[in-house]
Amino acid sequence: MARNEQLIRQHKILQLLEMARFGRTLDEIRDDLVQDLGLSSLHERTVRRDLEALMAAGFDIQDEVLQRGKVYKLGRTERGVHKITATATELIALSIGRDLLFPLAGTQYWKGIESFWNKIQEEMPDGVWDHYQRFRRSVHVMGGPTKSYDKQEGMLRTINRAIAEHRILEIDYESVGRPITTRMIEPYGLAVYQSSLYVVAAAAEVTDPEQRMRHWKLDRFHKATALDEWFKPDPEVDVSKHLKNSIGIFSGDSPTPVTIRLGKRAAAWVREDPWHPEQQLEKQSDDCFLLTVPTSHPREVLPKVLALGADAEVVGPDSIRSAVAEVIEKLAKAYCKPAGASDQAGD
Structure with missing residues (x-):
C-alpha cells in the first residue's frame, strides 16, 4: 500500500471519529472507509493497525466496550499537556487557510497568523505534527502572485487606528497614470481582493451618498496621516453589504x-x-x-x-x-x- 494512501486512510479515520459522538466499532470504521474512499475491500487488521499508528503518533483515541461492542472515539486531547488543541480537520484547514492568506505578508495580520501557527506547532506532539506535515504535502494551494506589504506596515497601523477612532485620513494617493494627489478620506474598513488590500472609505469632498464610498488600493498610498479631525460614520453604510454589490472591487451602492x-x-x-x-x-x-x-x-x-x-x-x-x-x-x-x-x- 502506497504511503500516501495510508495517510489518506488514517486522515479519514480521524474525520469519522470526529463526527461520531459515541464512537465507532472497528466494523463500522471499516465499512465507512470502504464507502467513502471507494475501496473494493479493506481488512479489519488494516484498520486496527491504522488506529494503533494514530495513537502512537499522539492522537487521543480511546476504546470502550459498550453493548454494541468495542468502540473507538476521540478523547480530550489536552491531557494537561497541550495548551492548544486541534482536530484532524481543523489542522489541515488552518494549514490551507494560512497559504491562502500569504497576500497579507508584511502586515500585522500576517504576524498574527504566523504567531498563532507557531504556537500550534510548538504545542503539538512531534508525532502529530509530522503526520500532518506528510499528509499536507498532498494538498497544494494555487492562486495569484503573492506580494508583501512590508513597506506599508506603518501606514496600515495608522489606517487601522483611524478606522477604530473614526478619524479623517490625509493621504497622498497615486492612481494609475495620474500624478500623486492629496486627499481626505473617511475610512470604514479594509478589504482583501485578489492578493491586494483596499481601504473602504468615503471621499470627504463628495456629498452624493451614492458616490462617496470608494475603494483605495493600499499599493498606491505614498503617505497616510490620521488627523485630529473626526467624522461621524453614516449609519446607512454597511461595508459587508456594500462590498457584495459588485463583481470585483469597484464600489457602488446602486449596481x-x-x-x-x-x-x-x-x-x-x-x-x-x-x-x-x-x-x-x-x-x-x-x-x-x-x-x-x-x-x-x-x-x-x-x-x-x-x-x-x-x-x-x-x-x-x-x-x-x-x-x-x-x-x-x-x-x-x-x-x-x-x-x-x-x-x-x-x-
Whole structure:
C-alpha cells in the first residue's frame, strides 16, 4: 500500500471519529472507509493497525466496550499537556487557510497568523505534527502572485487606528497614470481582493451618498496621516453589504444589471466559476444562455467578457456594450497591423 494512501486512510479515520459522538466499532470504521474512499475491500487488521499508528503518533483515541461492542472515539486531547488543541480537520484547514492568506505578508495580520501557527506547532506532539506535515504535502494551494506589504506596515497601523477612532485620513494617493494627489478620506474598513488590500472609505469632498464610498488600493498610498479631525460614520453604510454589490472591487451602492448572451461552452464556464452570488443564468436554447449580473463599472465585466471571446456578447445596457465594443475595435485595429508596427509613419 502506497504511503500516501495510508495517510489518506488514517486522515479519514480521524474525520469519522470526529463526527461520531459515541464512537465507532472497528466494523463500522471499516465499512465507512470502504464507502467513502471507494475501496473494493479493506481488512479489519488494516484498520486496527491504522488506529494503533494514530495513537502512537499522539492522537487521543480511546476504546470502550459498550453493548454494541468495542468502540473507538476521540478523547480530550489536552491531557494537561497541550495548551492548544486541534482536530484532524481543523489542522489541515488552518494549514490551507494560512497559504491562502500569504497576500497579507508584511502586515500585522500576517504576524498574527504566523504567531498563532507557531504556537500550534510548538504545542503539538512531534508525532502529530509530522503526520500532518506528510499528509499536507498532498494538498497544494494555487492562486495569484503573492506580494508583501512590508513597506506599508506603518501606514496600515495608522489606517487601522483611524478606522477604530473614526478619524479623517490625509493621504497622498497615486492612481494609475495620474500624478500623486492629496486627499481626505473617511475610512470604514479594509478589504482583501485578489492578493491586494483596499481601504473602504468615503471621499470627504463628495456629498452624493451614492458616490462617496470608494475603494483605495493600499499599493498606491505614498503617505497616510490620521488627523485630529473626526467624522461621524453614516449609519446607512454597511461595508459587508456594500462590498457584495459588485463583481470585483469597484464600489457602488446602486449596481447596474448587465445582460450577456453566452454560448453553451461559455455558460458552462460561468456556471463552474460564478461571477457574482446574485447572478442569474437562464437557458434560452441548447446553445444560447442569458447571464444577468450586477456591476458597478464597465471594467468589472469587460475582462470577463473578453476572456470568453466570441462565445459572449453584451446585450445591455448600451453603455456597457459600447465600452466592450470600443475595446474590441481597438484590438482588431492593432491586430490588423504587422506585429510591432506603429500608427505613425517613421516611428
